[in-house]
Amino acid sequence: MTNLTLVIGSKSYSSWSMRAWLMMAHTGAPFEEIVIHLDTAETREQILEHSPAGRVPIPKLGESTVWDSLTIGETLAEMFPDAGLWPADSTARAHACAICNEMHAGFTDLRHGMPFNPRAEGRTVQISGPLAADILRIQEIWADRRRNYGSDGEFLFGDFSIADAMFAPVVSRFRTYGVDVSPTSHVYMDSIWAHPPVQQWCKGAEQEDYITEIYEVGK
Incomplete structure:
Protein backbone atom coordinates (compact mmCIF):
# COMPACT_ATOMS: atom_id res chain seq x y z
CA MET A 1 0.00 0.00 0.00
CA GLY A 84 -16.78 5.69 -6.18
CA LEU A 85 -15.26 9.15 -6.17
CA TRP A 86 -17.02 9.87 -9.48
CA PRO A 87 -20.50 8.66 -10.50
CA ALA A 88 -20.35 5.41 -12.46
CA ASP A 89 -22.76 6.58 -15.18
CA SER A 90 -20.90 8.49 -17.91
CA THR A 91 -23.55 11.21 -18.28
CA ALA A 92 -23.75 11.75 -14.54
CA ARG A 93 -19.98 11.86 -14.36
CA ALA A 94 -19.83 14.51 -17.08
CA HIS A 95 -22.28 16.67 -15.14
CA ALA A 96 -20.33 16.07 -11.93
CA CYS A 97 -17.14 17.22 -13.65
CA ALA A 98 -18.92 20.29 -15.02
CA ILE A 99 -20.17 21.52 -11.67
CA CYS A 100 -16.84 20.77 -10.00
CA ASN A 101 -15.13 22.95 -12.58
CA GLU A 102 -17.73 25.67 -12.07
CA MET A 103 -17.09 25.57 -8.32
CA HIS A 104 -13.34 25.53 -8.87
CA ALA A 105 -13.29 28.52 -11.21
CA GLY A 106 -16.20 30.65 -10.04
CA PHE A 107 -18.17 32.05 -7.13
CA THR A 108 -15.55 34.65 -6.21
CA ASP A 109 -18.12 36.89 -4.54
CA LEU A 110 -19.08 34.01 -2.27
CA ARG A 111 -15.43 33.36 -1.38
CA HIS A 112 -14.73 37.01 -0.58
CA GLY A 113 -18.04 37.88 1.05
CA MET A 114 -18.40 34.73 3.16
CA PRO A 115 -14.97 33.47 4.23
CA PHE A 116 -14.86 29.80 5.19
CA ASN A 117 -15.06 29.62 8.98
CA PRO A 118 -17.05 26.71 10.48
CA ARG A 119 -16.29 27.93 14.02
CA ALA A 120 -18.24 31.15 13.48
CA GLU A 121 -21.85 29.95 13.15
CA GLY A 122 -24.42 32.61 13.93
CA ARG A 123 -22.70 35.52 12.21
CA THR A 124 -24.26 37.60 9.46
CA VAL A 125 -22.73 39.53 6.56
CA GLN A 126 -24.00 42.02 4.01
CA ILE A 127 -25.42 40.19 0.98
CA SER A 128 -24.48 42.15 -2.14
CA GLY A 129 -26.18 41.64 -5.49
CA PRO A 130 -23.31 39.56 -6.93
CA LEU A 131 -23.13 37.47 -3.75
CA ALA A 132 -26.89 36.84 -3.91
CA ALA A 133 -26.43 35.71 -7.53
CA ASP A 134 -23.75 33.22 -6.45
CA ILE A 135 -26.03 31.87 -3.73
CA LEU A 136 -28.90 31.46 -6.19
CA ARG A 137 -26.74 29.73 -8.80
CA ILE A 138 -25.37 27.26 -6.25
CA GLN A 139 -28.88 26.32 -5.18
CA GLU A 140 -29.85 25.85 -8.83
CA ILE A 141 -26.95 23.43 -9.23
CA TRP A 142 -27.93 21.47 -6.15
CA ALA A 143 -31.61 21.26 -7.12
CA ASP A 144 -30.87 20.20 -10.70
CA ARG A 145 -28.40 17.47 -9.75
CA ARG A 146 -30.56 16.13 -6.93
CA ARG A 147 -33.59 16.04 -9.24
CA ASN A 148 -31.86 14.44 -12.22
CA TYR A 149 -29.19 12.25 -10.65
CA GLY A 150 -29.56 12.07 -6.88
CA SER A 151 -32.93 10.43 -6.23
CA ASP A 152 -31.36 7.15 -5.09
CA GLY A 153 -29.29 8.68 -2.30
CA GLU A 154 -28.67 11.71 -0.09
CA PHE A 155 -26.11 13.52 -2.20
CA LEU A 156 -25.87 15.32 -5.55
CA PHE A 157 -25.44 12.11 -7.54
CA GLY A 158 -26.92 9.70 -5.01
CA ASP A 159 -23.76 8.51 -3.27
CA PHE A 160 -21.11 10.88 -1.94
CA SER A 161 -18.67 11.93 -4.67
CA ILE A 162 -16.03 14.49 -5.55
CA ALA A 163 -18.88 16.87 -6.41
CA ASP A 164 -20.11 16.79 -2.81
CA ALA A 165 -16.57 17.31 -1.52
CA MET A 166 -16.31 20.40 -3.71
CA PHE A 167 -19.56 21.88 -2.38
CA ALA A 168 -19.22 20.85 1.28
CA PRO A 169 -17.37 24.08 2.23
CA VAL A 170 -20.22 26.04 0.63
CA VAL A 171 -22.65 24.24 2.92
CA SER A 172 -20.46 25.33 5.82
CA ARG A 173 -20.46 28.93 4.60
CA PHE A 174 -24.25 28.96 4.29
CA ARG A 175 -24.55 27.59 7.83
CA THR A 176 -22.00 30.01 9.28
CA TYR A 177 -23.73 33.09 7.92
CA GLY A 178 -27.32 31.89 8.20
CA VAL A 179 -28.16 31.97 4.49
CA ASP A 180 -31.86 31.50 3.80
CA VAL A 181 -32.12 28.53 1.43
CA SER A 182 -34.83 26.55 -0.34
CA PRO A 183 -36.27 23.37 1.21
CA THR A 184 -34.36 21.27 -1.33
CA SER A 185 -31.10 22.98 -0.43
CA HIS A 186 -31.84 22.59 3.26
CA VAL A 187 -32.26 18.82 2.93
CA TYR A 188 -29.02 18.54 0.97
CA MET A 189 -27.15 20.70 3.47
CA ASP A 190 -28.38 18.51 6.32
CA SER A 191 -27.08 15.42 4.51
CA ILE A 192 -23.66 16.99 3.99
CA TRP A 193 -23.47 18.18 7.59
CA ALA A 194 -24.37 14.74 8.95
CA HIS A 195 -21.72 13.02 6.80
CA PRO A 196 -19.23 11.57 9.33
CA PRO A 197 -16.04 12.88 7.62
CA VAL A 198 -17.56 16.39 7.52
CA GLN A 199 -18.31 16.14 11.23
CA GLN A 200 -14.76 14.94 11.85
CA TRP A 201 -13.32 17.90 9.96
CA CYS A 202 -15.47 20.39 11.88
CA LYS A 203 -14.49 18.87 15.23
CA GLY A 204 -10.88 19.36 14.20
CA ALA A 205 -11.63 23.01 13.43
CA GLU A 206 -13.21 23.49 16.86
CA GLN A 207 -10.04 22.20 18.49
CA GLU A 208 -7.83 24.80 16.82
CA ASP A 209 -6.93 27.60 19.19
CA TYR A 210 -5.62 30.39 16.99
CA ILE A 211 -7.35 33.25 15.20
CA THR A 212 -6.60 34.77 11.79
CA GLU A 213 -8.40 38.09 11.72
CA ILE A 214 -8.84 38.40 7.95
CA TYR A 215 -11.18 35.39 8.02
CA GLU A 216 -13.16 36.61 11.02
CA VAL A 217 -15.92 38.65 9.38
CA GLY A 218 -19.55 39.29 10.21
CA LYS A 219 -21.35 40.09 13.42
Whole structure:
Protein backbone atom coordinates (compact mmCIF):
# COMPACT_ATOMS: atom_id res chain seq x y z
CA MET A 1 0.00 0.00 0.00
CA THR A 2 1.32 3.45 -0.94
CA ASN A 3 2.02 5.71 2.04
CA LEU A 4 -0.36 8.67 1.88
CA THR A 5 0.15 12.09 3.45
CA LEU A 6 -2.06 15.16 3.09
CA VAL A 7 -0.63 18.60 3.82
CA ILE A 8 -3.47 21.00 4.62
CA GLY A 9 -4.10 24.47 5.91
CA SER A 10 -6.05 25.27 9.05
CA LYS A 11 -9.31 23.34 9.38
CA SER A 12 -10.92 26.58 10.52
CA TYR A 13 -10.06 28.56 7.40
CA SER A 14 -8.91 26.40 4.46
CA SER A 15 -11.89 25.38 2.35
CA TRP A 16 -9.70 23.89 -0.39
CA SER A 17 -7.98 21.71 2.18
CA MET A 18 -11.38 20.49 3.36
CA ARG A 19 -12.26 19.46 -0.17
CA ALA A 20 -9.11 17.37 -0.64
CA TRP A 21 -9.38 15.94 2.87
CA LEU A 22 -12.95 14.73 2.23
CA MET A 23 -11.86 13.12 -1.04
CA MET A 24 -8.97 11.39 0.70
CA ALA A 25 -11.20 10.24 3.57
CA HIS A 26 -13.71 8.82 1.09
CA THR A 27 -11.11 6.40 -0.28
CA GLY A 28 -11.03 4.65 3.09
CA ALA A 29 -7.23 4.53 2.98
CA PRO A 30 -5.30 5.66 6.08
CA PHE A 31 -3.27 8.82 5.64
CA GLU A 32 -1.03 11.08 7.68
CA GLU A 33 -2.16 14.67 8.13
CA ILE A 34 0.17 17.67 8.30
CA VAL A 35 -1.48 20.99 9.23
CA ILE A 36 0.14 24.32 8.35
CA HIS A 37 -1.35 27.48 9.87
CA LEU A 38 -2.27 30.07 7.25
CA ASP A 39 -1.18 33.69 7.00
CA THR A 40 1.79 33.53 9.34
CA ALA A 41 5.34 34.67 8.61
CA GLU A 42 6.37 31.03 8.18
CA THR A 43 3.42 29.76 6.14
CA ARG A 44 4.85 30.02 2.64
CA GLU A 45 8.23 28.60 3.60
CA GLN A 46 6.55 25.65 5.33
CA ILE A 47 4.35 24.93 2.31
CA LEU A 48 7.29 25.14 -0.10
CA GLU A 49 8.93 22.33 1.83
CA HIS A 50 6.21 20.10 0.38
CA SER A 51 5.31 21.64 -3.00
CA PRO A 52 6.79 24.20 -5.41
CA ALA A 53 3.29 25.57 -6.07
CA GLY A 54 3.25 27.14 -2.62
CA ARG A 55 -0.38 26.33 -1.88
CA VAL A 56 -2.32 23.79 0.13
CA PRO A 57 -3.71 21.15 -0.06
CA ILE A 58 -0.86 18.87 -1.08
CA PRO A 59 -1.30 15.09 -1.15
CA LYS A 60 1.93 13.11 -1.09
CA LEU A 61 1.13 9.80 -2.75
CA GLY A 62 4.17 7.64 -2.21
CA GLU A 63 6.90 9.22 -4.36
CA SER A 64 4.42 11.51 -6.14
CA THR A 65 3.25 14.94 -5.02
CA VAL A 66 0.37 16.70 -6.77
CA TRP A 67 -1.66 19.85 -6.16
CA ASP A 68 -4.87 21.57 -7.30
CA SER A 69 -8.12 20.16 -5.93
CA LEU A 70 -9.48 18.78 -9.20
CA THR A 71 -6.17 17.13 -10.05
CA ILE A 72 -6.16 15.63 -6.57
CA GLY A 73 -9.65 14.24 -7.11
CA GLU A 74 -8.77 12.73 -10.48
CA THR A 75 -5.58 11.20 -9.10
CA LEU A 76 -7.38 9.62 -6.15
CA ALA A 77 -10.15 8.33 -8.42
CA GLU A 78 -7.51 6.54 -10.51
CA MET A 79 -5.69 5.19 -7.46
CA PHE A 80 -8.89 3.98 -5.79
CA PRO A 81 -11.29 3.01 -8.61
CA ASP A 82 -13.60 1.13 -6.23
CA ALA A 83 -14.12 4.13 -3.94
CA GLY A 84 -16.78 5.69 -6.18
CA LEU A 85 -15.26 9.15 -6.17
CA TRP A 86 -17.02 9.87 -9.48
CA PRO A 87 -20.50 8.66 -10.50
CA ALA A 88 -20.35 5.41 -12.46
CA ASP A 89 -22.76 6.58 -15.18
CA SER A 90 -20.90 8.49 -17.91
CA THR A 91 -23.55 11.21 -18.28
CA ALA A 92 -23.75 11.75 -14.54
CA ARG A 93 -19.98 11.86 -14.36
CA ALA A 94 -19.83 14.51 -17.08
CA HIS A 95 -22.28 16.67 -15.14
CA ALA A 96 -20.33 16.07 -11.93
CA CYS A 97 -17.14 17.22 -13.65
CA ALA A 98 -18.92 20.29 -15.02
CA ILE A 99 -20.17 21.52 -11.67
CA CYS A 100 -16.84 20.77 -10.00
CA ASN A 101 -15.13 22.95 -12.58
CA GLU A 102 -17.73 25.67 -12.07
CA MET A 103 -17.09 25.57 -8.32
CA HIS A 104 -13.34 25.53 -8.87
CA ALA A 105 -13.29 28.52 -11.21
CA GLY A 106 -16.20 30.65 -10.04
CA PHE A 107 -18.17 32.05 -7.13
CA THR A 108 -15.55 34.65 -6.21
CA ASP A 109 -18.12 36.89 -4.54
CA LEU A 110 -19.08 34.01 -2.27
CA ARG A 111 -15.43 33.36 -1.38
CA HIS A 112 -14.73 37.01 -0.58
CA GLY A 113 -18.04 37.88 1.05
CA MET A 114 -18.40 34.73 3.16
CA PRO A 115 -14.97 33.47 4.23
CA PHE A 116 -14.86 29.80 5.19
CA ASN A 117 -15.06 29.62 8.98
CA PRO A 118 -17.05 26.71 10.48
CA ARG A 119 -16.29 27.93 14.02
CA ALA A 120 -18.24 31.15 13.48
CA GLU A 121 -21.85 29.95 13.15
CA GLY A 122 -24.42 32.61 13.93
CA ARG A 123 -22.70 35.52 12.21
CA THR A 124 -24.26 37.60 9.46
CA VAL A 125 -22.73 39.53 6.56
CA GLN A 126 -24.00 42.02 4.01
CA ILE A 127 -25.42 40.19 0.98
CA SER A 128 -24.48 42.15 -2.14
CA GLY A 129 -26.18 41.64 -5.49
CA PRO A 130 -23.31 39.56 -6.93
CA LEU A 131 -23.13 37.47 -3.75
CA ALA A 132 -26.89 36.84 -3.91
CA ALA A 133 -26.43 35.71 -7.53
CA ASP A 134 -23.75 33.22 -6.45
CA ILE A 135 -26.03 31.87 -3.73
CA LEU A 136 -28.90 31.46 -6.19
CA ARG A 137 -26.74 29.73 -8.80
CA ILE A 138 -25.37 27.26 -6.25
CA GLN A 139 -28.88 26.32 -5.18
CA GLU A 140 -29.85 25.85 -8.83
CA ILE A 141 -26.95 23.43 -9.23
CA TRP A 142 -27.93 21.47 -6.15
CA ALA A 143 -31.61 21.26 -7.12
CA ASP A 144 -30.87 20.20 -10.70
CA ARG A 145 -28.40 17.47 -9.75
CA ARG A 146 -30.56 16.13 -6.93
CA ARG A 147 -33.59 16.04 -9.24
CA ASN A 148 -31.86 14.44 -12.22
CA TYR A 149 -29.19 12.25 -10.65
CA GLY A 150 -29.56 12.07 -6.88
CA SER A 151 -32.93 10.43 -6.23
CA ASP A 152 -31.36 7.15 -5.09
CA GLY A 153 -29.29 8.68 -2.30
CA GLU A 154 -28.67 11.71 -0.09
CA PHE A 155 -26.11 13.52 -2.20
CA LEU A 156 -25.87 15.32 -5.55
CA PHE A 157 -25.44 12.11 -7.54
CA GLY A 158 -26.92 9.70 -5.01
CA ASP A 159 -23.76 8.51 -3.27
CA PHE A 160 -21.11 10.88 -1.94
CA SER A 161 -18.67 11.93 -4.67
CA ILE A 162 -16.03 14.49 -5.55
CA ALA A 163 -18.88 16.87 -6.41
CA ASP A 164 -20.11 16.79 -2.81
CA ALA A 165 -16.57 17.31 -1.52
CA MET A 166 -16.31 20.40 -3.71
CA PHE A 167 -19.56 21.88 -2.38
CA ALA A 168 -19.22 20.85 1.28
CA PRO A 169 -17.37 24.08 2.23
CA VAL A 170 -20.22 26.04 0.63
CA VAL A 171 -22.65 24.24 2.92
CA SER A 172 -20.46 25.33 5.82
CA ARG A 173 -20.46 28.93 4.60
CA PHE A 174 -24.25 28.96 4.29
CA ARG A 175 -24.55 27.59 7.83
CA THR A 176 -22.00 30.01 9.28
CA TYR A 177 -23.73 33.09 7.92
CA GLY A 178 -27.32 31.89 8.20
CA VAL A 179 -28.16 31.97 4.49
CA ASP A 180 -31.86 31.50 3.80
CA VAL A 181 -32.12 28.53 1.43
CA SER A 182 -34.83 26.55 -0.34
CA PRO A 183 -36.27 23.37 1.21
CA THR A 184 -34.36 21.27 -1.33
CA SER A 185 -31.10 22.98 -0.43
CA HIS A 186 -31.84 22.59 3.26
CA VAL A 187 -32.26 18.82 2.93
CA TYR A 188 -29.02 18.54 0.97
CA MET A 189 -27.15 20.70 3.47
CA ASP A 190 -28.38 18.51 6.32
CA SER A 191 -27.08 15.42 4.51
CA ILE A 192 -23.66 16.99 3.99
CA TRP A 193 -23.47 18.18 7.59
CA ALA A 194 -24.37 14.74 8.95
CA HIS A 195 -21.72 13.02 6.80
CA PRO A 196 -19.23 11.57 9.33
CA PRO A 197 -16.04 12.88 7.62
CA VAL A 198 -17.56 16.39 7.52
CA GLN A 199 -18.31 16.14 11.23
CA GLN A 200 -14.76 14.94 11.85
CA TRP A 201 -13.32 17.90 9.96
CA CYS A 202 -15.47 20.39 11.88
CA LYS A 203 -14.49 18.87 15.23
CA GLY A 204 -10.88 19.36 14.20
CA ALA A 205 -11.63 23.01 13.43
CA GLU A 206 -13.21 23.49 16.86
CA GLN A 207 -10.04 22.20 18.49
CA GLU A 208 -7.83 24.80 16.82
CA ASP A 209 -6.93 27.60 19.19
CA TYR A 210 -5.62 30.39 16.99
CA ILE A 211 -7.35 33.25 15.20
CA THR A 212 -6.60 34.77 11.79
CA GLU A 213 -8.40 38.09 11.72
CA ILE A 214 -8.84 38.40 7.95
CA TYR A 215 -11.18 35.39 8.02
CA GLU A 216 -13.16 36.61 11.02
CA VAL A 217 -15.92 38.65 9.38
CA GLY A 218 -19.55 39.29 10.21
CA LYS A 219 -21.35 40.09 13.42
